[in-house]
Amino acid sequence: MATSLFDLTGKVALVTGAAQGMGRAMAIALAEAGADLLIVDRNEAGVRNTAAQIALLGGRVDVAVRDVSEPGEVRAIYAQLDNVFGRIDFAGNVAGESIMAPPEEIALEDVEQVWRNLVFGRFCSCQEAGRRMLKAGRGGSIVNIGSLASVTALGRGHVAYSMAMGAVAQMTRELSTEWAGHAIRVNAILPAQVLNPGLEQRIAANPALRTQFLSGIPAGRFGKPDDIQGLAVLLASDASSWITGALIPMDGGNLAMNGGGSVRHRKTAEEKAAQ
Numbered sequence: 001m002a003t004s005l006f007d008l009t010g011k012v013a014l015v016t017g018a019a020q021g022m023g024r025a026m027a028i029a030l031a032e033a034g035a036d037l038l039i040v041d042r043n044e045a046g047v048r049n050t051a052a053q054i055a056l057l058g059g060r061v062d063v064a065v066r067d068v069s070e071p072g073e074v075r076a077i078y079a080q081l082d083n084v085f086g087r088i089d090f091a092g093n094v095a096g097e098s099i100m101a102p103p104e105e106i107a108l109e110d111v112e113q114v115w116r117n118l119v120f121g122r123f124c125s126c127q128e129a130g131r132r133m134l135k136a137g138r139g140g141s142i143v144n145i146g147s148l149a150s151v152t153a154l155g156r157g158h159v160a161y162s163m164a165m166g167a168v169a170q171m172t173r174e175l176s177t178e179w180a181g182h183a184i185r186v187n188a189i190l191p192a193q194v195l196n197p198g199l200e201q202r203i204a205a206n207p208a209l210r211t212q213f214l215s216g217i218p219a220g221r222f223g224k225p226d227d228i229q230g231l232a233v234l235l236a237s238d239a240s241s242w243i244t245g246a247l248i249p250m251d252g253g254n255l256a257m258n259g260g261g262s263v264r265h266r267k268t269a270e271e272k273a274a275q
């Protein structure tokens with residue numbers, strides 16, 4: 001049961017990427033705190049499954065099966081929100097994925113697709129949410145999911161992802177500066193490695209990654225999607241009414257110790273010579 005400081009009763013929240021992982025965990029946490037939800041994902045079965053879980057909690061929930069890398073689809077999501085709920089208090093822009101390849105090899109089309117998904121999609125959603133929050137005059141809260149890659153290089157083929165996540169950090173700062181005077185807060189959460197199916201596959205293919213990643217996490221464990229729940233409710237609630245423009249690490253201490261990606265991508269010339 002939420003205390004009144006964190007109570008979201010009567011608020012409407014939109015969360016993208018809600019079929020699994022951190023988006024799903026965020027949506028469920030907001031529903032548990034009392035919010036009504038529009039949840040979005042292009043994975044229909046997954047997002048409907050999350051909706052069923054929210055409905056069991058007694059919350060009001062609607063589903064949009066959409067691709068947030070397409071501006072027309074993002075506008076359709078917000079049109080649905082207008083029709084079903086008629087207001088927005090919180091937008092959580094969580095959906096995203098990367099295409100990894102070395103910088104000298106990556107196709108420009110792939111760089112553009114990562115940008116569309118992580119930057120353009122988040123910006124379109126921020127713009128639609130911000131327009132509605134400004135018009136309604138009640139303020140609001142927007143959270144963009146960034147990454148360690150918003151503030152540090154990772155290597156290992158993350159160039160498109162890092163460029164995009166760096167832009168997410170600056171988008172968050174710019175929007176918070178523009179809208180703070182209207183009580184619209186814009187913050188970003190920067191996770192370190194949170195276990196998801198993609199990360200688990202990469203670790204299964206290269207078990208040494210597990211130790212390398214953990215060497216950059218002083219807390220000694222990977223993140224779990226549920227680790228985002230407290231932060232999501234805090235940022236959606238009035239408890240954080242003076243927090244805006246913040247890039248908040250959710251990383252078991254990674255950034256504090258300058259852990260970064262904790263994996264050296266390429267062998268040095270000396271190591272190659274020693275082989």
Ligand SMILES: NC(=O)c1ccc[n+]([C@@H]2O[C@H](COP(=O)([O-])OP(=O)(O)OC[C@H]3O[C@@H](n4cnc5c(N)ncnc54)[C@H](O)[C@@H]3O)[C@@H](O)[C@H]2O)c1
Binds near residue numbers: 042192193196198
């Ligand atoms: N897991 C990590 O270690 C980690 C670390 C830092 C940042 N992030 C970022 O956090 C976000 C969530 O990560 P996660 O681990 O929960 O991921 P995940 O892969 O478990 O879930 C991502 C969800 O987003 C959906 N999605 C992706 N692109 C979409 C699109 N264009 N339109 C609609 N839905 C789309 C997928 O269907 C999926 O349900 C991502 O943006 C990711 O880049 C993840």
